[in-house]
Amino acid sequence: MKKIYLSMALSAIVALISCGGHSATEKSSVEETPWDNYFVGEIDFKDLAPDTKGSEIYHHIIPDAPAYITKAARQVLSTLYYSPDDSIPGIKNIEYTLEDMPGVSAKDGCPPDIKIFYSTQHIERAFGANDTAKLDYETKGVLYHELTHAYQLEPQGIGTYSTNKTFWAFIEGMADAVRVANGCFGPEDRPKGGNYMDGYRTAGFFFVWIRDTKDPEFLKKFNRSTLEVVPWSFDAAIKHVLGDEYQIDQLWNEYQVAVGDIKA
CATH class of the missing domain: 3.40.390 (Collagenase (Catalytic Domain))
Structure with missing residues (x-):
């Protein structure tokens, strides 16, 4: 009985969700990408x-x-x-x-x-x-x-995912940045403190903040920097993408102040 009830309940919920989608007319007006x-x-x-x-x-x-x-x-x-x-x-x-x-x-x-x-x-x-x-x-x-x-593209000239922490932090940070950028992590999911070298959400929210405050194309440019900055490093990539006046640690400090994790 539980299995039948679960199936019926799920079917009803899915039906309700699909009712909130776009109509055929609306879909036809959406521009192709x-x-x-x-x-x-x-x-x-x-x-x-x-x-x-x-x-x-x-x-x-x-x-x-x-x-x-x-x-x-x-x-x-x-x-x-x-x-x-x-x-x-x-x-x-x-x-x-x-x-x-x-x-x-x-x-x-x-x-x-x-x-x-x-x-x-x-x-x-x-x-x-x-x-x-x-x-x-x-x-x-x-x-x-x-x-x-x-x-995603991968850093070059610095080893591999399993041998170099910078490589690892970039890979996992970008994966969660894409998740944040597409609305599948909310503000309540952001870890406090830490460092961008922690990868995952800690780096992901930071990368999206850079996109939102410095360059709307940052994630694309940061991904591509792995082809253009060899050997790759966070600071060299940041300078390549945003300009020589930027440093990764200064940006991290600015971000931490902006989100309220530390005081200016």
Whole structure:
């Protein structure tokens, strides 16, 4: 009975949400973007945990996973790049799996073949309050983060993700910056204090603040700086993108004052 009730409740909620979408007339008036027909890679969606509650919830909220993932991928690309003509890692295949395992999500592989898993256990936890909108917000945000890892550019001349903390902080900071920039982290999710070298949300909110206060194209330029600044460093990239008068540590201090974490 519980399973039937869950299915009926979810179906009703999804129906209500879809009622708030754009009408066919509104959609036809939306201008096409350069990304609308961009090939993001073949989406190979596999549910490896079909008997779990998390799987049931996922399929009710996201009835067409490949379309959902494709739309998110194009949003990530439009955040990181100016146009499809930019230097973008060529992705031919994205294997996306639902799996009954601890954790949240992770990306593996490198272009042209990417693998991403999403935990059905995490889906169940995120849906604990039966809040469909909250779960969609979380699922989309996690997807933005992992897809950023698929498409983002990487620092050169400083080692690798596992051997250099600057490399790591840039990669994880940019992934959460894309999530912040697309409204899937709110102000309440911003960690206080720390340092941009902490990566993830700490760096992500900082990068978006730079975009909002210094240069609206900062995320695109910062991503591309990995091709233009070799060996790459935060300070060299900041100077390359914003000008020689800027220093990363001074910007971090300005940001901390602006968000109220420290006093001027």
